[in-house]
Amino acid sequence: MLLSDIGRVIQKTDFLHATTIDSTTSESNTSVTKKNLLTYAYGINLRYGSIRYSFFIESFSTYENIIKPIIVNGVDTGNDIESVEKIIILSYGGDLKLSNSVMLSYGIRTVVDKNLNFRGMVPIAAVTCLMK
Numbered sequence: 001m002l003l004s005d006i007g008r009v010i011q012k013t014d015f016l017h018a019t020t021i022d023s024t025t026s027e028s029n030t031s032v033t034k035k036n037l038l039t040y041a042y043g044i045n046l047r048y049g050s051i052r053y054s055f056f057i058e059s060f061s062t063y064e065n066i067i068k069p070i071i072v073n074g075v076d077t078g079n080d081i082e083s084v085e086k087i088i089i090l091s092y093g094g095d096l097k098l099s100n101s102v103m104l105s106y107g108i109r110t111v112v113d114k115n116l117n118f119r120g121m122v123p124i125a126a127v128t129c130l131m132k
Contacts, residue, residue, distance in 0.1 A: 002047040006060070010039040014067045019078035030078060037065040037082075043089075055094035056107075062087045086114040093124070103128045 016033045043060035063086055070079045093107025109122040 002045075004045045004047075005043065006045070007042045008040075010041075012037050012039070016067055016082060017069075017078060017080045028078070035067065035082065037067070039064040049094065052097045053094060055092075057092045058090075060089040060091070062089070087119075088112045088114070088116070101130045103130060 014035055014037055016035050017030060018033070019028055019030045021028045039062060041060060041062040043058055045056060045058035047054060047056045049055060063084055065082060066085055067080045067082055070077045070081055088111070090110045090112070091107060093105070096104045096106075098104055105124075105126045105128065107124045109124070110118070111120045111122075113119055
């Protein structure tokens, strides 16, 4: 049995747009600001198994700073806002050794938001031929 944890910080650069309209001339002026955005993530993983099989379950939580456009009545206003999005990833799966030379790996990654609403699922399967 193995219990492990992970932490990660990612820095990225994006641009924040702001549009202002002069009330007297009705001219628009767009300014662009360079922003350094940080993404924080942490998780925990539990594995159990033997030579013939292994299973795992893990949970990974991400806090991502993102820049989103401000949309009013379906129209982009030309302005952006910086916000934080929390995503939770739950994964489970394992490995099964079918013979001395063939191994089946499988897993499912489920993505939910901070309110535990389902946002997507990715099934993964692979067959590996082990050479001697």
